[in-house]
Amino acid sequence: MITKLLIANRGEIACRIIRTAREMGIATVAVYSDADARALHVRQADEAVHIGPSPAAESYLVGEKIIAAAQQTGAQAIHPGYGFLSENADFAQAVIGAGLIWVGPKPQSIRAMGLKDAAKKLMRAAGVPVTxxxxxxxxxxxxxxxxxxxxxxxxxxxxxxxxxxxxxxxxxxxxxxxxxxxxxxxxxxxxxxxxxxxxxxWITSPRHIEVQVFGDSHGNVVHLFERDCSLQRRHQKVIEEAPAPGMDEATRAEICAAAVRAAKAVDYEGAGTIEFIADASEGLRADRIFFMEMNTRLQVEHPVTEEITGVDLVEWQLRVASGEPVPLKQEQLSINGHAIEARLYAEDPSSGFLPSTGPLEHLDFGPADRVETGVEEGGAVSPFYDPMIAKLVCYGADREEAIDALLEAVNGTEVWPVRTNAGFLSRALDSRAFRAGELDTGFIAAAGDDLIPSAEPSDAVWHVAARLATDDAFDQPLAGFRLNAPPRASIALASGSETRLIDLAAARAGTVAVEDGVPDFEETDTDDGPVVTGYLDGEEIVTFASGTAYRFSLAARGTGHASAADGAIVAPMPGKVIAVDVAEGDTVTAGQRLLVLEAMKMEHALTAPFDGTVTELAASAGAQVQVEAVLAVVEPVGE
Missing domain, CATH: 3.30.1490.20 (ATP-grasp fold, A domain)
Known part of the structure; x- marks a missing residue:
């Protein structure tokens, strides 16, 4: 058995692996970049080695540095997690060549499935249906x-x-x-x-169904049933669950058998996922489910499989990598209950899901059964890596119970000042179609703005903010007092561009609770509406309603927001300019693409706000820019 393990990754997956390794009595070594010097995974590991600057290309993606760290610390094995070098066959071969144990499939298996075109040809030969x-x-x-x-x-x-x-x-x-x-x-x-x-x-009613497989060096391959990952936004998974809604036993048997054939075709060892696309226009049918690709690693959504099978997949990985057989035979595996997972991202749904980075001054994940995270209160979301803050996982005896539990957890999630998609997740989970299992990969796009929480606070949210604002810290005098009339008090608050004068008599329906000297409060929006919570943040008030955060200040202090109304094209986040489509003096039309910014692994097109002329251009391809930097200026027609 491995006794010392280096984890070639960061964030929540590094913390996840450390947890199982510790339970197994295996010492752990973390690696970290400049940005992660004080990260949670670094502190949780038994040892940590610095491997370079913040950009992944100079640290987490440099295999030589990771292998050197393993040799320096005496680690016997390297676990790649997912992402980064986890599906890099050359790195896997280099690890093995250095005399270390690679916790993953053989390099030739990675190569066989690494290129989607070659993998499809191989799957056809193995009798696996292909799109x-x-x-x-x-x-x-x-x-x-x-x-x-x-x-x-x-x-x-x-x-x-x-x-x-x-x-x-x-x-x-x-x-x-x-x-x-x-x-x-x-x-x-x-x-x-x-x-x-x-x-x-393109399949018009697609369901994304994937099967967890596991192989060993003794020729055994088993499956651990399917997951449904159909709720996606721009091809990025958002909510995953196991088992798949609407999957009958006959169809399950066929798709899982096909997954095992696929794994055996590449002599697979370790944890892997066979991904299928299903034409669900007439429900899930075995003759309408096609192979898409194989992920030759542990998946982000593996916790839902663990919850319904009672298996620790990381433990299985470490045992199989140590030469042991798969711990259970196929007939010993079964589905028990239902599990569902939501990915909590640092992004702002009300601003087109732009990534949100910065310090995590307030962080509470709510009552989830299981939270997988690599951050904590007082930490930060870095602009250098994936914007996922955590995975919230809940289990139930059936699907409805699991959804209810996750909805409660998402609604109770509080993050500030980083913005999150918690409110978006809440609306998705509680939608009629999702609860009914009416899913496909176009679900989120079809729902459109119905899943976007309002950027404007409700009356109940204003009331909570008003009550918290009257804490002694604000030293706010009462207004409207008369000797011959009942005392009345009001307070002027601002949120965004709106200012309200709130009557405190109307707002004071309950009591502000104080814990550890910090005022806190919760109020129900309506009899059946969301619970609103809030707290004081210096001289600001922060409230949460179904996971969405709202910021208030005393009206005298005011607030403001930059806009493109003056023609200034500003960077919505730190990033790299990868394309410039215009030059100074060019005439442009409203909506025309001017530049492309790459940030948080995604491309973001910046467009002209109106018809006009490009009078200034401060960006060039390849340049790194900071948030709110003016990249170009468009002057309207006629000015």
């Missing part, structure tokens, strides 16, 4: 366009080395293909170092 498409070697734009025309629109362009929703574009019409291909290739090159793509027929 119609094109995986040819001719990567010319002309050939790809001709193949897309032959497949029929809509069609999906996918990076052959892709993952995590990167390097994917849906094309609805032939005229849009060229621009989509260019964007997809550029993102794929930046994310994976490979701009080759494949094409797939």
């Amino acid at each position: 119609p498409g094109y995986e040819g070697e001719d990567q010319s734009a002309q050939r790809l366009k001709a193949e897309a025309d032959a497949i029929g629109y809509p069609v999906l362009i996918k990076a052959v080395a892709g993952g995590g929703g990167k390097g994917m574009r849906k094309v609805d019409a032939a005229g849009d293909f060229g621009a989509a291909l260019e964007s997809c290739r550029r993102e794929a090159k930046a994310s994976f170092g490979n701009d080759e793509v494949l094409l797939e027929k």
Whole structure:
């Protein structure tokens, strides 16, 4: 058995691996960049080694530094987690070549499944159903366009080395293909170092179903049933659950058997996931479920499988990597209950889901059954890495019970001043269609703004803020007092661009509780509405309603927000300018793309706010820019 393990990753997955390793009596070594010097995973590990500057390309993606850290500390094995180098066959081979144990599949298995086009050919040969498409070697734009025309629109362009929703574009019409291909290739090159793509027929009612598989060096392969990951936003998974809603036993048996065949076809060892796309237009049917790809690593959503099977997948990984067989046989595995997971991201739904980075001055995850996180109160969300703050996981005897538990946890989540998608998750979980299991990967896009919490606080939220604002810390005098009339008090508060004079008699329906000298309060919006909580943050008031945060201040202090109304195109977050489409003096139209900013692993197009002329251009391709930096100025027509 491994006795000392280096974890070649960061954040919540590093903390997750450390937890199991400690339970098994295995010593752990963390690695960290400049940005992570005080990170939670660094403090939780038995040892930690600094491996470079904050950008992942100079630290977590430099295999030589990670192997050197293992040798320096006497670690016997390296666990890659997920992301970063976890599916890099060359790194896996280098680890093995250095005389270390690689906690993962053999390099040749990673290579076999690493390129989606080659993997599909292999799966066809193994009798695994595959989505119609094109995986040819001719990567010319002309050939790809001709193949897309032959497949029929809509069609999906996918990076052959892709993952995590990167390097994917849906094309609805032939005229849009060229621009989509260019964007997809550029993102794929930046994310994976490979701009080759494949094409797939776009399925109109797709469900994303994946099967957890596990193999060992003794030729055994088992499955641990399926997960449903259909709730996605821009191809990024948001809510995952196990088992899949609407999956009957016959269909489950066929899809899981196909997953085992896929794993055996590449002589698979360790934890892996076979991902399928299902045409759910007539429910889940075995003859309408197609292989998409294999993830040759542990998945972000693995906790839901653990919850319904009672298995610790990280423990299995460490045992199998040590040469042991898979701990349980297929007949010993079963589904018990239902589990569901929500990914809590540092992003602002009311601002187009732009990433939100900075300090975590207030952090409370609510009553989740299980929280997987790599941050804590007093820490920070870095602009250098993925913006996921935590995974909130809940278990129930059935799906309804699990949803109710997760909804309560999401509604009770409080994060400030970093913005999160908690309010968005709350609306998704509580929607009629989701509760009814009416799912496909277009669910979020179809719901549109119905899932976006209001950026404006409700009356109940204003009342909570008013009550907290009258704490002695504000030293706010009473207003409206008369000798011959009942005393009345009011307070002027501001939130965003709105100012209200709040009558405290109307707001004081309950009592402000004080814990450890900090005023806190909760009030129900309506008899059936959300609970509103709040607290004082210096001379500001912060409130939460169903996971969404609202900030208030005394009206005299005021608030303000920058806008593009004056034609200034500002960076919405720190990032790198990867494309500049205009020059000074160019005439532009409203909505025309001016620049492309890459941040938090995603591309963000900055567009003209109105018809006009580019009078200033302060950005160039390749430049790093800070949040709110003015990148260009557009002067309106006629001025």
